[in-house]
Amino acid sequence: MRKRDNEELERLSVEDFKEAEKVPIVVVLDHVRSSNNVGSIFRTSDALLITKICLCGITARPPDKEIHKTALGAENSVAWEYYLNTEDAIRQLRDQGYSILAIEQVEDSISLIDYIPRPNEKLALIFGNEVKGVQQEVVDVCDQTIEIPQFGTKHSLNIAVTAGIVLWDLFNKIKRS
Numbered sequence: 263m264r265k266r267d268n269e270e271l272e273r274l275s276v277e278d279f280k281e282a283e284k285v286p287i288v289v290v291l292d293h294v295r296s297s298n299n300v301g302s303i304f305r306t307s308d309a310l311l312i313t314k315i316c317l318c319g320i321t322a323r324p325p326d327k328e329i330h331k332t333a334l335g336a337e338n339s340v341a342w343e344y345y346l347n348t349e350d351a352i353r354q355l356r357d358q359g360y361s362i363l364a365i366e367q368v369e370d371s372i373s374l375i376d377y378i379p380r381p382n383e384k385l386a387l388i389f390g391n392e393v394k395g396v397q398q399e400v401v402d403v404c405d406q407t408i409e410i411p412q413f414g415t416k417h418s419l420n421i422a423v424t425a426g427i428v429l430w431d432l433f434n435k436i437k438r439s
């Protein structure tokens with residue numbers, strides 16, 4: 263086995279990425295504290311052709327050296343917008359025809375394993391603060407919630423890990439439909 267060189271991977275240029283057809287998913291970050299987590303989510307969003315990221319509240323935004331450190335330049339390819347209030351981002355996305363889904367542990371949540379997007383459905387996925395999760399007032403205005411099943415002693419995953427799991431799973435479900 264031989265590792266492939268970067269040239270062999272046939273990666274898109276930033277310009278080609280911006281023109282490429284995207285997966286109909288928008289990531290919404292609700293008061294995420296860590297710039298490193300934000301950067302990691304930019305990088306994952308680039309890898310999976312996510313439409314854009316909405317950075318809300320205290321969430322750091324480019325240019326930020328910690329975002330850049332983990333995004334490795336993905337903050338320049340993935341479209342992003344800033345909103346002071348997460349509810350404003352949700353309102354705009356809902357007006358654009360997105361289904362609003364919080365990724366959170368709540369009563370009557372849907373297991374990620376069981377969640378199947380409808381054909382041609384546009385999804386806005388809300389990921390919350392590292393300590394408090396998605397704000398209750400944000401959960402209150404969502405259409406549904408999705409939860410990642412967990413079986414150990416901890417009750418949560420790191421937000422960047424959570425985003426990676428959810429985005430990869432939904433990317434595959436959308437691409438297979």
